[in-house]
Amino acid sequence: MHNQLIEPAQAKINLFLHVTGKREDGYHTLDSLVCFADCGDIIRARPADDDTLTLALTGPMAPALADASTADNLVMRAANLLRDRFGIRQGAELILEKNLPVASGIGGGSADAAATLRVLCKLWGIPARPAELAPLALELGADVPVCLEGGTVFMQGIGEQLTPLAPLPGFSMVLVNPGKAVSTPAIFNARDGEFTEADLWAKDQSFADVTALADALRECRNDLTLPAVTLLPEICDVMDALARADGCLLARMSGSGATCFGLYPDAQMAARAASAIANANPDWWVKDCKIAPPQG
Numbered sequence: 123m124h125n126q127l128i129e130p131a132q133a134k135i136n137l138f139l140h141v142t143g144k145r146e147d148g149y150h151t152l153d154s155l156v157c158f159a160d161c162g163d164i165i166r167a168r169p170a171d172d173d174t175l176t177l178a179l180t181g182p183m184a185p186a187l188a189d190a191s192t193a194d195n196l197v198m199r200a201a202n203l204l205r206d207r208f209g210i211r212q213g214a215e216l217i218l219e220k221n222l223p224v225a226s227g228i229g230g231g232s233a234d235a236a237a238t239l240r241v242l243c244k245l246w247g248i249p250a251r252p253a254e255l256a257p258l259a260l261e262l263g264a265d266v267p268v269c270l271e272g273g274t275v276f277m278q279g280i281g282e283q284l285t286p287l288a289p290l291p292g293f294s295m296v297l298v299n300p301g302k303a304v305s306t307p308a309i310f311n312a313r314d315g316e317f318t319e320a321d322l323w324a325k326d327q328s329f330a331d332v333t334a335l336a337d338a339l340r341e342c343r344n345d346l347t348l349p350a351v352t353l354l355p356e357i358c359d360v361m362d363a364l365a366r367a368d369g370c371l372l373a374r375m376s377g378s379g380a381t382c383f384g385l386y387p388d389a390q391m392a393a394r395a396a397s398a399i400a401n402a403n404p405d406w407w408v409k410d411c412k413i414a415p416p417q418g
């Protein structure tokens with residue numbers, strides 16, 4: 123592809139997720155420590171000859187999106203919104219390489235939308251500051267602002283209140299999805315009971331290594347685990363498989379599921395865990411990766 127720009131859309135990991143309340147419009151307020159993995163989808167963009175926007179899908183998970191209309195894809199929705207708000211008359215040829223499972227709690231669609239905003243600002247020469255793009259991002263989804271921000275972030279509100287935090291110590295992860303999509307609204311609707319107190323996480327704490335980080339994370343949880351497991355019991359098998367692998371420091375579900383992550387001290391342990399889990403469960407999506415390095 124000539125003149126093409128390439129933008130990664132990294133998988134989003136909710137290291138913990140506390141549901142702290144519910145707004146009148148039905149959205150839930152959260153406290154969540156978010157980081158990104160060095161794996162994910164890829165957006166490619168190049169100028170179009172006219173003012174049309176096109177989107178092509180490639181990659182192993184593209185078939186999961188093939189039946190949905192292109193206009194509904196978060197990549198197209200992000201592109202159209204950006205064009206409307208900034209009065210852009212140019213078109214673009216976009217390609218989404220879909221590597222992440224769809225509707226799986228690691229924000230693939232949200233990361234795609236954020237990466238599209240970033241790449242099209244470059245392609246169309248829009249000098250937008252992050253603060254100007256944040257409201258657009260929120261219109262696309264509660265998780266899009268954090269994906270636009272990147273790095274290590276403490277996320278509050280419904281996803282729009284973001285506090286960038288110091289980089290976490292490096293660690294390896296294994297991401298596992300049982301190959302079944304779960305719907306985010308269905309999981310939030312199935313949640314009941316008390317809310318978790320807000321601000322339990324000290325934003326200024328630092329960690330000597332991943333073991334210290336895992337110790338602190340163990341004091342927190344993912345409040346969407348119970349409703350998710352109730353709707354899809356296989357999530358328990360996924361967490362057990364991660365937790366049983368040698369060296370696992372923490373196994374937990376991300377977002378509204380069904381993808382779970384395991385934290386491991388080094389890449390060799392993560393690779394061994396990933397191949398053992400993949401061999402025993404050929405229908406599962408299994409990916410070993412690292413926390414994405416700090417930007418800039």
Ligand SMILES: C[C@@](CO)(OP(=O)(O)O)[C@H](O)COP(=O)(O)OP(=O)(O)OC[C@H]1O[C@@H](n2ccc(N)nc2=O)[C@H](O)[C@@H]1O
Pocket residue numbers: 136139148149150151152154226227228229230232262263264265266279280281306307310376377378379
């Ligand atoms: C749960 C989280 C945690 O990071 O991740 P995922 O599981 O999606 O990866 C996010 O809050 C998901 O964000 P996102 O997937 O963008 O949600 P949206 O499209 O805005 O909302 C879909 C639906 O989820 C519910 N929702 C979403 C976010 C939120 N803070 N409270 C909610 O109650 C609402 O029912 C809403 O109609």
Ligand SMILES: Nc1ncnc2c1ncn2[C@@H]1O[C@H](COP(=O)(O)OP(=O)(O)O)[C@@H](O)[C@H]1O
Pocket residue numbers: 187190194195196197218223224225226227228229230231232233234265306377378379
């Ligand atoms: N580019 C995209 N990638 C993934 N899902 C998309 C995309 N565009 C639209 N969607 C829709 O958004 C929903 C949420 O997808 P996704 O962001 O992958 O899930 P989650 O928010 O649970 O991580 C899916 O049901 C899917 O139909």
